[in-house]
Amino acid sequence: MIRTFFALFMLISTVIFAQNKLNLIPYPQKIEFSKGEFIIPGNFILDEKLSKKEREYFKKYFGKFFTLAYGKNEEIHLVNALFPPSAQPLSEEQKKEKYAIEISPKRIVIQSYTEQGRFLALQTLIQLFEEYKTVKKIPAMKIEDQPRFAWRGMHLDVCRHFFTVDEVKQYIDYLAMYKLNTFHWHLTDDQGWRIEIKKYPKLTQIGSKRKESMIGAYVDNTFDGKPYGPYFYTQEQIKDVVKYARDRHITVVPEIEMPGHALAALSAYPELACTSGPFEVATKWGVFDDVFCPKDETFTFLENVLDEVIQLFPSQYIHIGGDECPKTRWKECTHCQELIRKNNLKDEHGLQSYFIRRIEKYVNSKGRKIIGWDEILEGGLAPNAAVMSWTGVNGGIEAAKSKHVAVMTPGAYCYFDHYQGDPQSEPNAFGGFTPLEKVYSYNPVPAELNAEQAKYILGVQANLWTEYILDFSHVQYMIFPRLMALSEVGWGTSDPENYKEFEGRVINQFKILDQMKVNYARSIYNIVGKVVPADSGIAYELSTSQNSNGIRYTLDGTVPTINSAAYERPVSVPASLTIKSAYFEGGQLKSAVSSQQFTVSKTTGKKITLEQQPNENYSFGGAFTLVDGIIGNARQLGKTWLGFQGKDVAVTIDFGQKTAFTEVYFNTLENKGSWIHLAKSAKIFVSDDNRNFKLIKEIGTGEIQNAKGKIKVNVGTQNARYLKVNIENAGIIPAGNPGADSKAWLFVDEIGVN
Structure with a gap:
């Protein structure tokens, strides 16, 4: 959506009101600035036509700014008015939440079709008064606003x-x-x-x-x-x-x-x-x-x-x-099966539709x-x-x-x-x-x-x-x-x-x-780390909502101080190590200390392709997540795992040149209550041309179960440019398990070789 802003630069005392954006959330559809400012008075006179509950709401949220009174003369500071008849007919739905606010040097006028529109205007005014309560002046402007979605x-x-x-x-x-x-x-x-x-x-x-x-x-x-x-x-x-x-x-x-x-x-x-x-x-x-x-x-x-x-x-x-309804009991129920036959339903999914x-x-x-x-x-x-x-x-x-x-x-x-x-x-x-x-x-x-x-x-x-x-x-x-x-x-x-x-x-x-x-999350202040490809394999890119000049980091696992290395560019990760980082301002620690452990192998940072993509809920970082040098935490299904529902995982890694290795490792998870099952099997292949692949290892269900999903296998002495790993999903969840008859989830993290 295109928004046009008319910003008139006005010097008022020592305060400059010119700005591209007001600190409003959600941001209005249209704002036009004009000359002058509304001086917030000590005694604020409201239009007496406001309803009783609007007055009570006003008192609760505006009473901290000034003394409130009600009137109907020229001294009114907040005027309540209806929109004039529109040349273009509007539906009741369009009218319901539409409002306008005009702030001039003498008064504030709210226009709306409904009480709901006036209420939304009040939310905008609350934020404006919060922003300008210290200087006691609000720039003159016209706001025209309504939501996109009902x-x-x-x-x-x-x-x-x-x-x-x-x-x-x-x-x-x-x-x-x-x-x-x-x-x-x-x-x-x-x-x-x-x-x-x-x-x-x-x-x-x-x-x-x-x-x-x-x-x-x-x-x-x-x-x-x-x-x-x-x-x-x-x-x-x-x-x-x-x-x-x-x-x-x-x-x-x-x-x-x-x-x-x-x-x-x-x-x-x-x-x-x-x-x-x-x-x-x-x-x-x-x-x-x-x-x-x-x-x-x-x-x-x-x-x-x-x-x-x-x-x-x-x-x-x-x-x-209507969600997550297993069909196990319905399949075993005589009444349910008779109902399916009687109503010519296709199966238990048809029975859910009938229900x-x-x-x-x-x-x-x-x-x-x-x-x-x-x-x-x-x-x-x-x-x-x-x-x-x-x-x-x-x-x-x-x-x-x-x-x-x-x-x-x-x-x-x-x-x-x-x-x-x-x-x-x-x-x-x-x-x-x-x-x-x-x-x-x-x-x-x-x-x-x-x-x-x-x-x-x-x-x-x-x-x-x-x-x-x-x-x-x-x-x-x-x-x-x-x-x-x-x-x-x-x-x-x-x-x-x-x-x-x-x-x-x-x-x-x-x-x-x-x-x-309010106990809000301050994650926005913390260091955000992102693994990026680099000539040497991978690098760790650090950022914060504040000035990145305040980021300090260490590579030896110690807690960073103001005297630690200053962040200037993505930090190279040539070998296994732990990077700790934090944000400092005025010599003081302002963020939580972030810590990231890297386990570097010969696949780390290499080009990788996935034949089937993960579920978007568990896809952060995409395929690169599997070669980013970070081993996933089984207790935290956050950004270090890829999740696939009902799909196998087929990964091809390009080393860039023929590479010698003897060991392959990867992890899968088991959490049956959340429909997450260990892989059924896995196969490992090598190739020199990315077309003809040779099978070098098969891993069966028993081996995966015994290893509890933490797979590390010897594949003999190999020397190849391409590595392919196929990991088989458990398929349909069997009876007796949560989510029976539904597609199982397969979670996979780092695929490495040594």
């Missing part, structure tokens, strides 16, 4: 870990600050049922607590031994939160999971399952085979639950989950619509369903091409439970690597869609799953500052080419978060 959302999982009503309200305040308009409340899952349903009291009596919780990284497989809960929201508390959000023009979309992620419900009402149980609320994270059985009593139960949910939530959409369609018909009969994760596409999409595309962008593309609306929330860009900085210096996270810059780079409209199809992209959302987030302080850490990037992406004014300019505005916003005592 759905700008944030999700919060309260099932894995619970958050109080006050904390949920704080979360909603954060959304309002940055003009997000949808709060997706994930209320039911295997690990807890968090919403009171009066017709089924055992859902909260039994389903809202668990005997213990998994702690640490998933691979640790350890538990705290402490009962968790009962934790849930009463219906009165839900009404309170919904009203609180509505007052801030935020829609609350509830999620009631089905047909999978149902263990908490089945623990309370086991008769809704395909087997007799007994069941217990899950203590581990992951996916479980026991799901809702598609029988009449199950649908009666779910319809009754939805009746109460619909009474509590006025949202147009009800989220029904979702039946629920959709009921929800539609209540005047509402369903939205679900992109697995609801399995077996055919329900007629009026909306899709939330999380496994990538393909779900959204498929939905839009079939004229269904979609909300884009791909894990690679929009999962805020991923690491946002160096995993070695970050709190434990689910995995993946989604730094601020990557969130900011996202375009919610896939390039595969034409202009007509693109109209079905309703918007964008980020998700916060809380397996590893134990308290609200950690929630704050994971969403800030990434929520700011999401805000600007959803508003439609993000400009990835000028990310550094956005980064500067983010740092300026930290002053507001400091006042609010």
